[in-house]
Amino acid sequence: MAPLLVMESDLLNSSAMIPFIQNLNKKIIYMITIEEVKQLSRLCRIKFSENETSSLVGKLQNVIGLIQQLQGVNTDGIEPLTSVVDASARTREDKVTIGNIDLFTNVPGKTASLAKEIKCFIVPKVVE
Amino acid sequence: MFYSTKGGRIMSELTKLKISEALELLKNKKISAKELVTSHIEQMEKCKNLNAFITPTIDYALEQAKISDERIAKNEMRKLEAIPVGVKDLFCTKNIRTTAASKMLSNFTPTYESTVSQNIADNGTIMLGKTNMDEFAMGSSNTTSYFGNVISPWRGAEGEELVPGGSSGGSAAAVAAFASMAALGSDTGGSVRQPAAFTGLVGVKPTYGRCSRYGMVSFASSLDQAGVFTRSVEDAALMLEAMMGFDEKDSTSLNIPVPNLTKAMHESVEGLKIGVPKDLMEQDGIGRSVLDMWQHSIDILKSEGAAIIDITLPTAKYALPVYYVIAPAEASSNLSRYDGVRYTHRAEQEHMTLDEMYEMTRSEGFGEEVKRRILIGTYVLSSGFKDAYYTKAQKIRRLIANDFNNSFAKVDAVLLPTAPTPAFGINEKQDDPVAMYLNDIFTIPASLAGLPAMSIPAAMENGLPLGMQVISKALDEYSMLRVARGLERNIKIDFTPRGF
Numbered sequence: 093m094a095p096l097l098v099m100e101s102d103l104l105n106s107s108a109m110i111p112f113i114q115n116l117n118k119k120i121i122y123m124i125t126i127e128e129v130k131q132l133s134r135l136c137r138i139k140f141s142e143n144e145t146s147s148l149v150g151k152l153q154n155v156i157g158l159i160q161q162l163q164g165v166n167t168d169g170i171e172p173l174t175s176v177v178d179a180s181a182r183t184r185e186d187k188v189t190i191g192n193i194d195l196f197t198n199v200p201g202k203t204a205s206l207a208k209e210i211k212c213f214i215v216p217k218v219v220e
Numbered sequence: 221m222f223y224s225t226k227g228g229r230i231m232s233e234l235t236k237l238k239i240s241e242a243l244e245l246l247k248n249k250k251i252s253a254k255e256l257v258t259s260h261i262e263q264m265e266k267c268k269n270l271n272a273f274i275t276p277t278i279d280y281a282l283e284q285a286k287i288s289d290e291r292i293a294k295n296e297m298r299k300l301e302a303i304p305v306g307v308k309d310l311f312c313t314k315n316i317r318t319t320a321a322s323k324m325l326s327n328f329t330p331t332y333e334s335t336v337s338q339n340i341a342d343n344g345t346i347m348l349g350k351t352n353m354d355e356f357a358m359g360s361s362n363t364t365s366y367f368g369n370v371i372s373p374w375r376g377a378e379g380e381e382l383v384p385g386g387s388s389g390g391s392a393a394a395v396a397a398f399a400s401m402a403a404l405g406s407d408t409g410g411s412v413r414q415p416a417a418f419t420g421l422v423g424v425k426p427t428y429g430r431c432s433r434y435g436m437v438s439f440a441s442s443l444d445q446a447g448v449f450t451r452s453v454e455d456a457a458l459m460l461e462a463m464m465g466f467d468e469k470d471s472t473s474l475n476i477p478v479p480n481l482t483k484a485m486h487e488s489v490e491g492l493k494i495g496v497p498k499d500l501m502e503q504d505g506i507g508r509s510v511l512d513m514w515q516h517s518i519d520i521l522k523s524e525g526a527a528i529i530d531i532t533l534p535t536a537k538y539a540l541p542v543y544y545v546i547a548p549a550e551a552s553s554n555l556s557r558y559d560g561v562r563y564t565h566r567a568e569q570e571h572m573t574l575d576e577m578y579e580m581t582r583s584e585g586f587g588e589e590v591k592r593r594i595l596i597g598t599y600v601l602s603s604g605f606k607d608a609y610y611t612k613a614q615k616i617r618r619l620i621a622n623d624f625n626n627s628f629a630k631v632d633a634v635l636l637p638t639a640p641t642p643a644f645g646i647n648e649k650q651d652d653p654v655a656m657y658l659n660d661i662f663t664i665p666a667s668l669a670g671l672p673a674m675s676i677p678a679a680m681e682n683g684l685p686l687g688m689q690v691i692s693k694a695l696d697e698y699s700m701l702r703v704a705r706g707l708e709r710n711i712k713i714d715f716t717p718r719g720f
Contacts, residue, residue, distance in 0.1 A: 129595070136552060136598040137559075138591055139579040148595065155596055158657070159541040159609060165616050172614030173621055175442055176670025176694075177429040177472050184468075198328050198563035213561050216574045 124152050234259035235398035239303050239455040242401065246292055246302055253288035253302035257281050257346055260304040264348060264399045270371045272384075272393040274309045275317050276349035284346040291344075298344035300462055306394040306403035309350040310357055311337045311446075312435040320437040321355045321365035324558050324565050324585030334435025335467045336404060336446040343462040348400055352390030355587045356555065357406055357439040360414055360659040362389025363646065364589045372419055372643055373397040373717040377682055382643040385415030385659075388449070392419040395449045398720060402459050403449045408440050409543050410638075410663025412447030413675040417638035417687025420677040420715030421449050422456045422704070427694050428670030429474035432467030440550035441472075443543075443667050451715075453676060453704045457481035460697065476695065484698050489706035490525030492699065494518070495631035497533045505658060506640045510686055513679035514637055517688045520710045521635070521703065531627040531634065535619040539664040542620065544657060545600050545613035546668070551590075552597025558585060621669040628693040633703045637662055638675040638687035666691045676704045677715045685715050 129148050133140050140148065196208045203214040234256055237245070245251045261278055281304065288302035312318050312330035319325045333341075341347065354364045361383040362370040372384040373396045384393040388405030392415035395403050405412040407425035416423020424447055431446035438444060448459045461481050467473045496518060501511065522528050560566035560581030567580030586594070600609035627634060639659060666673035671694055675687035688707060692700035 124599075128599075132595050132598050132602070135602065136556070136594050137575070137578040137582055138586065138594065139583040140591075148592070151592060152595060152599070155544060155592075155657075156599075159545050159600070159613075161541050162538060162545070162612050162616055163608070165535070165538060165612075165619070167612060167615035167619065170615040170618055172611055173618035174614060175472070176621070177474060181471055182468075193331055195562070197331055200327075200560060200564060200566035202568065215561055216572050216577055218574050 124149060124156055232259065232263070232398075235263045237401070238452050239300070239401050239450065239458055240452075242303060243297075243301065247297060249292065253285040253292060253346070254282070256302055257285040257304050257348075260348055260399060260401070263397070264394075267373065267397045267399055270373060270393045270397055271368050272351055272370055272390040272397065272399060273306070273349040274319055274321065274352050274365075274367045274390070277316060277347055278349075280316070281346050281348050288344060288346065298342070300340065300458065301344035303345045303401050304348050305340065305345045306349060306351040306391050306400040307337050307347050308353050308388050308391050308403070308405045310353060310406050310437045311404060312437070313337055313347070313350065316350065318350065318437070319366070320357070321353045321367055322585065322587065322590070323366045325437070326366060326565065328563055330435070332435060335432035335469065336463050337435070339465065340404070340459065340462045345402075345462070348394075351388070351394055351403055354387035354389065354411075354589070356437065356551070356590050357387040357408055357411055357444075358551065358589050358593050359386040360410065360656060361644075361646075362386040362393075362415075364587050366587060369646060371646065373720055374419060374643060374684055375718065376645060376684070381646045382684070383418065383646055385418035385639075385643060387411040388415050388447070391449050392416060392421060392423070395419075395421055395451060396717060401450070402455060404463075405447045405449055406436060406439075407445050407447040407663075407667065408443045409547060409667050410660040412449065413638050413663045413673060413687070413689060414659055416449055416675040417677070417685065417689075418643035420685030420687075420717070421451060422453055422674065422676050423447060423449050423687075424456050424460060424674040424697075425666070425672065426460060426464060426697055427474075427672045429472050430464045430672070430695075430697070432465070432470040432473045434467055434469040434473075438554040440547040441554060442550060443547060453701060453708050454482065454485045456674070457485060457701055474695075479698050481697055481701055484701040485705050487702050487705075488524055489521055489703055492521075492526045492633065492703060493631040494521050494526045494528050494703065495531035495627050495634045496528060497536065497627075497634060497636055498530050499532045499534060500536055500636055500662070506637070507642075507681065509642075509679060509681035510637045510640060513686050513688060514635070517635060517678055517707055520707055524706050524710070526703075526706070529631050531631060533620070533623040533627065533634075533665065535616060535623050536665045538616050539620055539668055540657060540661055542613045542616050542668060543660070543664045544596065545609050546617065548593040548597035549601050549610050550597070552594045552601065555586075555590070555594055558582060560585075617668050620665055624665070624669045624671060624691075624693075632692065632696070632699045634691040635703070636689050636691075638689040639663075642681050642684035642686055662689060670694060672697045672700050674700055674704055676707055676711075677713070678707060678711055680713060683718070
C-alpha cells in the first residue's frame with residue numbers, strides 16, 4: 093500500500109510529476125509503477141525477470157516512502173553540499189608518471205586470449 | 221599473561237595481545253614474528269566457520285614473518301612490525317584477488333595496491349587475508365556477500381548465530397575472534413562503526429580526506445573512507461597514524477600532516493566539552509540498555525572532568541533518507557563501470573548484442589541489494605526527479621553539516637550511541653530493506669558531514685556488546701581519541717565473546 097503524503101506546491105506543478113501522481117481526497121499518493129521499474133532497469137542496463145520486477149516494485153516503494161520524507165524540509169536559500177572537502181581539482185604537469193600497466197590481466201570472456209594478444213578489448217559487434 | 225610450557229609458547233595467548241604489547245615483546249625478542257603470525261593462522265583455522273576471510277594469504281604472511289624476524293634481529297623494527305592484520309576485500313591488493321564480495325569481481329586480480337593497505341604494509345603489518353564484507357560495501361549485516369554470510373563470534377542467549385554487522389563484517393569478526401590484531405575496513409554510512417559496536421571492538425572512521433581512497437573499490441565517493449578495527453583505543457591510534465596521509469593519486473585527499481594520535485592516550489578528558497544530542501534520543505526503536513549505556517557514559521566523562529552540554533541536531537532525523545538518496549545515486553554512477561568489457565565477470569551467451577552483454581553481465585554479476593541500490597540511484601538521478609530528490613538531499617545534507625558546525629562552536633565532541641540495538645540474528649530483518657537501513661541511523665550523520673567518528677564498546681545487553689559513538693570536528697581525531705580513551709579507562713567489562 094503506497095504511503096500517503098502531502099507534496100510541496102512547486103513539486104505539484106512540475107510537469108515531470110504528472111504521469112506518476114494520482115490525486116485522491118486532496119492528498120497526493122506517490123506510487124512507483126511496474127513500467128517505471130522496467131524503464132529504470134533499461135537505464136541502468138540491468139535485466140530483471142518478470143517475477144523480480146514485480147517484487148522490486150514493493151521493495152522500491154518502501155525505500156521511496158522513506159525518501160519522500162525529505163520533501164517536507166524547508167531548504168529555501170540553501171546551497172547543495174556536494175563535497176565535504178575543497179573539491180577543486182589539483183592540476184599537475186601533463187606528463188606520464190605511471191606507464192606500462194598491463195590492462196589485460198583481467199580481461200574476461202571466451203575472447204580473452206585473443207584480446208591479450210592484440211591488446212584490444214573485444215566486444216560484440218556494434219556497427220555493421 | 222603467557223608462559224612457556226615445555227619450552228613452547230601457548231599460541232592462543234599470543235592472539236590475545238594488544239598491538240602495543242606485541243610490539244614490546246617483539247622488540248625485546250621475547251616472541252618472534254613467526255610465532256605471532258603462526259598463532260594467528262592457527263586461530264583463523266579454528267574459527268573458519270565464521271567465514272570472516274574470502275582469500276586467506278597464509279604463505280604470503282609466513283614469508284613476511286621471516287622478513288620481519290630478520291629486521292627485528294637487525295634492530296630495524298618498523299612502527300607496526302609483524303602485526304597480523306586483515307584487509308577488507310574492498311582494498312585492491314597487488315596480485316592478490318580482490319572481489320568486493322561480488323560475483324562481478326570474483327576473478328579480479330589487481331595490478332596495483334591501494335594506498336592505505338600499502339601504508340600499513342610499509343609500517344610492517346602482515347596481511348593474513350582479505351576479509352569478507354557485504355557486496356560492494358552495501359549492507360549492515362554482512363549477509364549480502366557472494367561468498368556467504370559472516371557469522372559473529374558472539375552468539376545469542378540460546379546460542380543463535382548473529383550478524384557481525386556490516387558492511388565490514390569480516391574484518392570485525394576476524395578481530396573479535398582474535399584471528400587478527402587489527403583489520404582495515406571501510407565506512408560509508410557506518411560500515412566500520414556499526415560492526416564494531418556489534419562485536420565489542422573499537423572502530424574508527426577518520427575525517428573524510430584523511431585516508432586516501434586510491435585503490436578502494438568505490439561505492440559512494442563523497443562518503444567512502446577507510447577505517448580500522450582494533451581491540452583498544454591505543455591500537456586504533458597506532459593503526460590510524462600509519463593509514464592516514466596525503467596521497468597525490470586521490471583528488472579528495474587532504475594535504476595536511478598526520479597528527480600524533482598516540483599522545484592522546486595520556487591525556488585526560490578534563491576541560492573537554494561533550495555535546496549530547498538529546499533530540500536524537502527520541503528516535504523510535506532505541507533499546508533501554510542503549511539509553512542506559514549512554515547515560516552511564518555521560519556520567520563517566522563528567523566524573524573525569526569533562527563538561528556535558530546539551531545540543532540539538534535538528535536535521536539529523538533526516539539523515540537516513542538523505543543518505544538513501546545520495547549513496548545509491550553515487551553508487552549507480554560508480555557501478556556503471558562494471559560492464560563486462562575490461563576486467564569483470566562477463567555474461568556468455570550466443571549472439572549477444574553489446575547492450576545484451578551489459579544487461580546480462582550486470583544481472584548475473586550483481587546481487588539483489590546492489591541491484592536495488594543501483595535502481596534507487598538511477599531513479600533519484602533520472603530526468604525530472606533529480607531536483608526533487610538528489611538536489612534536495614544535497615541541500616538537507618548541508619543543513620545536517622551546519623547543525624554539527626553550530627554544535628562544534630560550543631563543544632569538542634558529540635556523544636551518542638553507535639547502533640540502536642545489539643547484534644541481531646542472522647535470519648532477522650531480511651525482508652524489509654528499510655528495517656535493515658535503520659541500523660545506520662546514528663552513524664549516517666557523521667558520514668554525511670565528513671566528520672571523524674568512532675565506536676567503543678561501552679556496555680553489555682543480555683551478554684551482547686553495545687557501542688558508544690564519539691564524533692569530533694573535522695580533523696580533530698585527537699580529541700575524539702581522548703574522549704574514547706577516557707571512556708575506555710573507566711569501562712571495566714571484558715568484551716571477549718563467550719568461548720574465545
